[in-house]
Amino acid sequence: MTQRIAALFVVGGGFVVQGLLTITGIISARLLGVEGRGELALVVALSAMAAQLTLGGSLPNALTARLAARGLTTRGGVGHLVRPWTVLAVAVALPFGVLFAVLHGEVGDPGVWWLGAAVVALALLNMGYRLVLAGLLGEGAPMPRIALATLLPQTLVTFVMAGMFVVVDRTTPLVLSAVMIGAFSVGMVVSLGLLAARPADADERLDGPDLWRLTRATYVGSIGPIDGLALDRTLVGAIMGTVALGLYSAAAALASLPGMMGTGIAAVLLPRIAAAQADPARERALVRRWVAGATAVLGALTVVLVLSADWIIVLAFGRAFESAVPVAHWLVAASGLLGLRRVLVAVLQGRDRGAVASRIELALTPVLVVAIVLAARADAVEAVGVAMLVTAVASVTALTVALRLTSPTRRRDVSRAGVAA
Numbered sequence: 001m002t003q004r005i006a007a008l009f010v011v012g013g014g015f016v017v018q019g020l021l022t023i024t025g026i027i028s029a030r031l032l033g034v035e036g037r038g039e040l041a042l043v044v045a046l047s048a049m050a051a052q053l054t055l056g057g058s059l060p061n062a063l064t065a066r067l068a069a070r071g072l073t074t075r076g077g078v079g080h081l082v083r084p085w086t087v088l089a090v091a092v093a094l095p096f097g098v099l100f101a102v103l104h105g106e107v108g109d110p111g112v113w114w115l116g117a118a119v120v121a122l123a124l125l126n127m128g129y130r131l132v133l134a135g136l137l138g139e140g141a142p143m144p145r146i147a148l149a150t151l152l153p154q155t156l157v158t159f160v161m162a163g164m165f166v167v168v169d170r171t172t173p174l175v176l177s178a179v180m181i182g183a184f185s186v187g188m189v190v191s192l193g194l195l196a197a198r199p200a201d202a203d204e205r206l207d208g209p210d211l212w213r214l215t216r217a218t219y220v221g222s223i224g225p226i227d228g229l230a231l232d233r234t235l236v237g238a239i240m241g242t243v244a245l246g247l248y249s250a251a252a253a254l255a256s257l258p259g260m261m262g263t264g265i266a267a268v269l270l271p272r273i274a275a276a277q278a279d280p281a282r283e284r285a286l287v288r289r290w291v292a293g294a295t296a297v298l299g300a301l302t303v304v305l306v307l308s309a310d311w312i313i314v315l316a317f318g319r320a321f322e323s324a325v326p327v328a329h330w331l332v333a334a335s336g337l338l339g340l341r342r343v344l345v346a347v348l349q350g351r352d353r354g355a356v357a358s359r360i361e362l363a364l365t366p367v368l369v370v371a372i373v374l375a376a377r378a379d380a381v382e383a384v385g386v387a388m389l390v391t392a393v394a395s396v397t398a399l400t401v402a403l404r405l406t407s408p409t410r411r412r413d414v415s416r417a418g419v420a421a
Contacts, residue, residue, distance in 0.1 A: 017260075020154040025253035026316040027161045029246070031171045034320055038242030039115065040173040041249035042100060044180075045230035045237070047119045050096040051126035055089050058222035060134030062214035066206050067138025074135030075198035077206040084208075085131075093123040103238045111174065118177035125184040129153070132191045145194045153187030220358035221349060225365045226391060227259060227338045232372055232384055239376035248381055250317045250324040254309060255331035258302050262339020265294050266346035273350025280408040287347050287403075294343045302336030323381075330385025337392035344399040353406045360398045364391055 029037045051057070067077050097116035104112050136146050160179050164171060225231065233252060237245035269290050276283040305312075309328040313321055345357040368391040375383035 016151060017154050019257070020151075020158045021256070022253050022316075024154070024158050024161050025249070027158075027165050028176055029250060029317045029321065031161070031165060031168070031176070032173060033170075034246035035242050036173050036246075037249060038237060038244070038246035039104070040176055041233060041245050042103065042237045042242065043115055043119050043122065043173065043177055045233045046096050046100050046103075047122035047126055049230050049234065050093050050119070050123035051130065052223050052228055054092040054127065055085060056127040056130040057215075058218040059211070059215045060130045061218050061222050062211050063131060063134040063206075064138040066211060066214065067135065070204065070206070072204060072206065073139050073196040073198055074132075075195055076204070077138075078135070078211075079198065080205055081208055081211075089124055089127050090120075093120045093127075096120065096123055103234075104242075114174055115177060118174065118181065121181050122177070122184070125181065125188060129184060129188055129191065132188065132195070135195055136191070139196050141194065141196065149187070149191040149194055152190055153184045156183035156186060218354065220361055221345060221354045224342070224345070225361060226341075226368060226395060227335070227388075231365075231369060232388060235369070235372045236376055236381065236384060239373065240379065240381065244376075244379075244381050247321060247324040248327060248384065250313060250321045251309075251328035251331050251385070254305060254312060254328050255335040257305065258298050258332065258336040258339045259342075260339075261301060262294065262298055262336075262342040265290070265297075265339075266342040269294075269343060269346045269350070273347055277351065277408045283408040291343060291347070294340060298336045298339050302332055305332045326382045327385045330382065330389050334385065334388035334392040337389070337396050341392065341395045341399055344396065344403055347403060348399070348406065351406050351408060353402070356402045356406070357399060360395060360402065364395055364398075367391065367394075 025037075028040055032040060063074075063078065066072075067074060070077070097113075097120040100116040100119045101112050104115070106112050133146070133149055136149055157180055160183065161176065164179075233245060233249060236248045272286060272290075273283065276286050306329055309332060310325045313325050313328055317324070345354070348354055348357045368387060371387035371391070372384050375381075375387055
């Protein structure tokens with residue numbers, strides 16, 4: 001029963017967070033308009049990309065795996081690594097603030113550089129937050145603590161923005177960026193307080209080089225560059241401008257729900273697949289059951305969202321975003337398949353075949369980038385959605401073939417299990 005509750009939390013909790021993100025996207029669109037929403041979307045996209053590409057990508061998975069394998073607390077296991085990680089985080093986040101100003105195009109405007117500073121701050125908070133959550137998972141924190149840490153920041157953002165929507169008619173992207181920075185700072189402080197105390201007699205520390213080796217081994221599979229780096233939004237904003245990005249981000253807000261559901265299912269499935277490797281018959285039955293269930297759930301959600309996208313977007317964002325509806329149809333379908341892709345990747349990782357999934361991801365990512373650039377240069381936002389869907393179909397097809405060509409590994413050890421995680 002405890003495992004079922006945990007599984008429901010992982011899947012449902014992420015879905016709730018994504019629902020809150022959708023609400024804040026709607027509110028910010030109302031408060032900022034199309035162009036302002038595009039600027040804020042670029043801030044969020046670049047900060048998320050900075051975290052995902054660096055310390056917030058595969059390092060959290062490595063941290064969770066190593067803490068759990070050795071039975072250490074986060075404070076005892078990685079306390080000695082906090083200072084060098086902090087210096088590294090600042091060093092890798094700063095270029096993304098500069099990149100924002102360059103992509104925005106108005107480098108002489110001080111307001112643009114303030115938004116660039118917001119990109120850096122949100123990137124640092126994103127990295128730190130993912131590592132703290134990984135620590136809570138790795139040290140086996142009670143589920144209520146993980147629930148609080150997961151939901152608190154975005155809940156605060158949503159409530160503050162909802163209050164602003166009642167009080168004011170318009171605001172600026174910088175103000176809403178400050179709201180997000182404040183909310184995630186509060187969430188970080190609370191989450192740090194939820195970590196277990198360091199044992200007085202703790203002499204063991206996690207080995208830094210070992211963590212980095214595991215981080216490199218899981219890098220591509222963890223970040224999922226096809227949809228994990230906001231490449232589509234970044235390229236649309238850079239090539240087509242903030243107005244087009246405002247429309248695209250409205251469609252992406254609706255389309256993100258199936259993807260988040262798939263990510264939650266994959267997070268629950270991975271440890272189950274890894275634990276079943278010693279029993280091939282049971283493992284294959286588990287794979288069939290979960291993949292079929294995920295396909296049914298994601299398929300139903302995708303169909304509902306595609307059929308209702310027109311009135312949801314108009315109702316939520318307003319008539320100014322009506323042009324986002326055709327894009328949403330393509331993006332929702334793509335997101336459903338990309339969510340299923342996460343489930344298939346989890347199975348391959350559980351079988352110690354994560355490298356296969358990484359090669360497929362690496363092969364398709366440049367194809368997607370070229371397709372998006374061509375669509376954006378043609379000033380066709382809808383074609384970007386088509387490119388995402390075609391890539392999603394190719395990914396699911398290749399992963400399905402790879403899955404049929406692999407089998408349970410039968411033998412597992414702590415080191416290999418960590419890489420699969």
